[in-house]
Amino acid sequence: MGTIMPAPAYAVISGAAFDIPVHPGPLPNVAGLTGPQITAVTRQYDTNLDEFTTFVSMQSDLRRQILSAVDHVYLTALKHPTIGYANVSPRQFLDHLTTKYGGVTSTDMEANRAKLATQWNPDEPVENLWERITEIRNVATAGGDPISDTATIELTLQGLAKCGVFDRAIQTWFDKPLAERTWVAFQDHFERAYENREREKTAKASGFACVPTHSANQPPPVVTPPTAPGANAGTNEDAKPNAQRRLVYNDTPLSYCWTHGLVRNASHTSATCTNRADGHDETATLFNRKGGCNEIRCGRSGKRPHSPNE
Structure with missing residues (x-):
């Protein structure tokens, strides 16, 4: 992460600054050292060299992925006329893209x-x-x-x-x-x-049916009853026998859905429902429910009045 993240952000995540590995140079002179000392020096040298090699390899892989994912027209400003992008680090690519194209309007x-x-x-x-x-x-x-x-x-x-x-x-x-x-x-x-x-x-x-939820204390939604066949001859409504009739509740447009019943959303019909139950019939309307839900999803349910015989 330290190869591509801003230094402050990396320090917050890791709790320490990221030190870029450098080539350890030639093997140190071990003349005059004891056997154990030579082993320790050699081991440390190999470790440093491995870290550097891994870092260079990772840089190369990240560079290749960026060049593969980003159209070069957005990176041309970083391209060297002779060696191309060979000396451009992944961090330089990302900084360039962020500065040049990362602004939010x-x-x-x-x-x-x-x-x-x-x-x-x-x-x-x-x-x-x-x-x-x-x-x-x-x-x-x-x-x-x-x-x-x-x-x-x-x-x-x-x-x-x-x-x-x-x-x-x-x-x-x-x-x-x-x-x-x-x-x-x-x-x-x-x-x-x-x-x-x-x-x-x-x-x-599990087989439980929907049930009406309005009570005697609250009148059911007011709906415009269906007209007799041919009463609106030549109108768009007659041309669509399964179209929804106009439904109104306290001046609020309602609609019917086979799955959800009567809902306070004029655009939610059997035909437009996006959350359909099994067997959903998109041609069902309030006046021809075709076995659909009878639930009323608007107004308050209220409390059922007690019968004298209860």
């Missing part, structure tokens, strides 16, 4: 920041999400524009909302007092949501 920083809001695949371990976020924030910090916890939470919520399966967790997150919405609490909250979803998937795979 404001466009790069914005693109990096926007990655926080990209849709995450909920089938991946949630640890992958936290690792990706850490990498994005590290890049931002290295570029001199660190991303705050508040901004990280806001952008990550956008990405989670695009998944279409964490609507309830997102809602309950905003139910928390503002002072409790820290980055640590955010990770804990959505790790629990992820674990609950994994348990639901396991139960579903």
Whole structure:
């Protein structure tokens, strides 16, 4: 590592400075020394020579790898007209590339920041999400524009909302007092949501069906009923018999998915779902569920009122 890392960084990792091996020169004069002394001198000389030989060999291998991986148009400034790159060290290559082409622009920083809001695949371990976020924030910090916890939470919520399966967790997150919405609490909250979803998937795979979750204390979502055949003759909706009808809940557009049921995400339909269960039917709609999930993933579940006979 010492051959390519900046000296301060190497010292932090190793706890000592890196000394570049040098050729030990000719074998020392051992005239007048005893047998054991000659053995010790010779052994030390061989050790120093081996270290130097290994260092030169490693430099040569690293140089070859860099020249193989990087287009030479970016290295021409270091090329000698006679011996080419023979005397250019790996460290010199990297310093040149970093100085000449390693600058981070404001466009790069914005693109990096926007990655926080990209849709995450909920089938991946949630640890992958936290690792990706850490990498994005590290890049931002290295570029001199660190991303705050508040901004990280806001952008990550956008990405989670695009998944279409964490609507309830997102809602309950905003139910928390503002002072409790820290980055640590955010990770804990959505790790629990992820674990609950994994348990639901396991139960579903075992044969347990989805069930409705709205209660008598809260009206079900308002939907626009399907029209009679031919009522909208000539419209795009009639041209697509399996298209979703318009669904609205408290002025919020909803949609239906065969795997996930009724969700608060107008773009999450049976046809667009990216996290499908076995047997998923992409033509299913709320009015023709085709054996799909009956769960309502919006609003509050409330409590079931007790019957006088209970």
